Amino acid sequence: MTPKEVLALCRREEIKAVDLRFMDFPGTQKHFTIPVKALTEESFEDGFGFDASSMRGWQAINESDMLVVPQPETAMVDPFMKNTLAMTCNIQDPITREAYAKDPRNVARKAEAYMASTGIADIANFGPEAEFFIFDRVWFDQNEHEAYYHVDSAEGQWNRGKTPDGHSGGFQIRHKEGYFPMPPSDTLQDLRTDIMLTLQDCGVNIEGQHHEVATGGQCEVDMRYGSLLTTADNLLRYKYIVKNVAARHGKAATFMPKPLWNDNGSGLHLHFSLWKNEETLFAGSGYGGLSELAIYAMGGILRHAPALFAFCCPTTNSYKRFIPGFEAPINLTYSFRNRSAAIRIPVHNSSPASKRFEFRCPDASCNPYLAMSAVLMAALDGIQNRIDPGMPLDKDIYDLSAEELDVFPKVPESLDVSLQALREDHDFLLRGDVFTEDVIDTWIWFKQTHEVQALRERPHPWEFAMYFDA
Structure with a gap:
């Protein structure tokens, strides 16, 4: 889905909350929740801030601020949470806007890109x-x-x-x-x-x-x-x-x-x-x-x-x-x-x-x-x-x-x-x-x-x- 389609899904399913999820470094899924009105088309570019120093193996306390950037293709209506849409997110540095090297999902994205660059397979x-x-x-x-x-x-x-x-x-x-x-x-x-x-x-x-x-x-x-x-x-x-x-x-x-x-x-x-x-x-x-x-x-x-x-x-x-x-x-x-x-x-x-x-x-x-x-x-x-x-x-x-x-x-x-x-x-x-x-x-x-x-x-x-x- 595109961001517009995600927002349309929220209206159609009467979504009230959006759960933002990501994988921490050792491999445990994490999440926090925002009201649906906080999700806009710009959110899919701007992301949402969180404290990465509280994540195992990630940032030091003096550089703790990071961004979660929701990925529209991962959107699903959560079957266990009331009126909630869930999305998996990428992690970015808020200053450089570069993908975070210790974000496991970023590693997977780079692995696929490297494979394509070799010409061996797509x-x-x-x-x-x-x-x-x-x-x-x-x-x-x-x-x-x-x-x-x-x-x-x-x-x-x-x-x-x-x-x-x-x-x-x-x-x-x-x-x-x-x-x-x-x-x-x-x-x-x-x-x-x-x-x-x-x-x-x-x-x-x-x-x-x-x-x-x-x-x-x-x-x-x-x-x-x-x-x-x-x-x-x-x-x-x-x-x-x-x-x-x-x-x-x-x-x-x-x-x-x-x-x-x-x-x-x-x-x-x-x-x-x-x-x-x-x-x-x-x-x-x-x-x-x-x-x-x-x-x-x-x-x-x-x-x-x-x-x-x-x-x-x-x-x-x-x-x-x-x-x-x-x-x-x-x-x-x-x-x-x-x-x-x-x-x-x-x-x-x-x-x-x-x-x-x-x-x-x-x-x-x-x-x-x-x-x-x-x-x-x-x-x-x-x-x-x-x-x-x-x-x-x-x-x-x-x-x-x-x-x-x-x-x-x-x-x-x-x-x-x-x-x-x-x-x-x-x-x-x-x-x-x-x-x-x-x-x-x-x-x-x-x-x-x-x-x-x-x-x-x-x-x-x-x-x-x-x-x-x-």
Whole structure:
């Protein structure tokens, strides 16, 4: 939509308030609200001021003033707020009017512009499969004298034989048998349909919804692919709607990658392809029906994967997914059909336009603007430098011996390791000024100080079980 069309929408829908939203640096959506009469055509150029020093990883107190500039193409009538229109915003410096380097959405815009400048492609399509858990109840806390968490789900295997909140006992989902169960075992069918329909009403194209493998409420609602910026915008909308529909049903949704021990975690599998002049660049006669260009793109992603993990798997909890036997990749390999590889080439459709590969490592705790921009930059580097991804792995990784697996590089074992890899390997991200040294340095500093070190300092509940009687 244009600014005029947004204002017409406000009149037609009797909008009273406008919610201005943006993504902070670590990846949490923020907002503030103005009366609709404050929104004019000039607002889409002039923006609205806010205090950026209160945002994590952004401005110092002596240079705190920044602008949010609403983007009319992101406008939607909010399904949860009364008479409210919501828009995603870009961040600008109020003096120079330049786009802010640490605005994640700006990074994504620059990544798309850099791709176009190379002449390699004009569209990078991403199709995200975002997994999440919906729990009935959640409690957690951490302070000087205690640390605990407790989650509960009527369909969780640990509730077999019980009847919490009147739930019919005996239909709980067995361990690792949560994929496609029928009601009454699947207690979340109507909730997921509510999510799917709300997303569609808000302009997000959806391909389907289903229960996922884990017990205790693991779900997936699949979005249709789109360009990098559009998909990242839609992922913000997606997480907002999932959490609020769950809350409306009296439940709690989380995109935390590994909330349950000894069960599957939640990923953000990214289906990726490059296009030019409305034609795919990935269809060919090579391995898995891919083109040479697509093979090199895989090579770039696998070569830079340890550094990519710092953006794609950006929490300490992310690395608890990468355990053998739980479907998350543990080796940096690629394969035709094999879901245990870091990159999988789907085979369910032979159409050239469907040719793509799936990067299975990311999770939905990531900042999607930064994560997908980094993946695109790695793929472009692979194409520019003709990086060979090595031999594919067409066997079940979990059936191979340790000696056979030693030839394949492993995924990073912790966020600390990924951040070190990013520190040593980020030149490919700096091209076209997409990421800057300041963005990289701030990201590493923030994650090391506020997450890695914070966790390192605190006793873990399992340490009491192992060491209290030492």
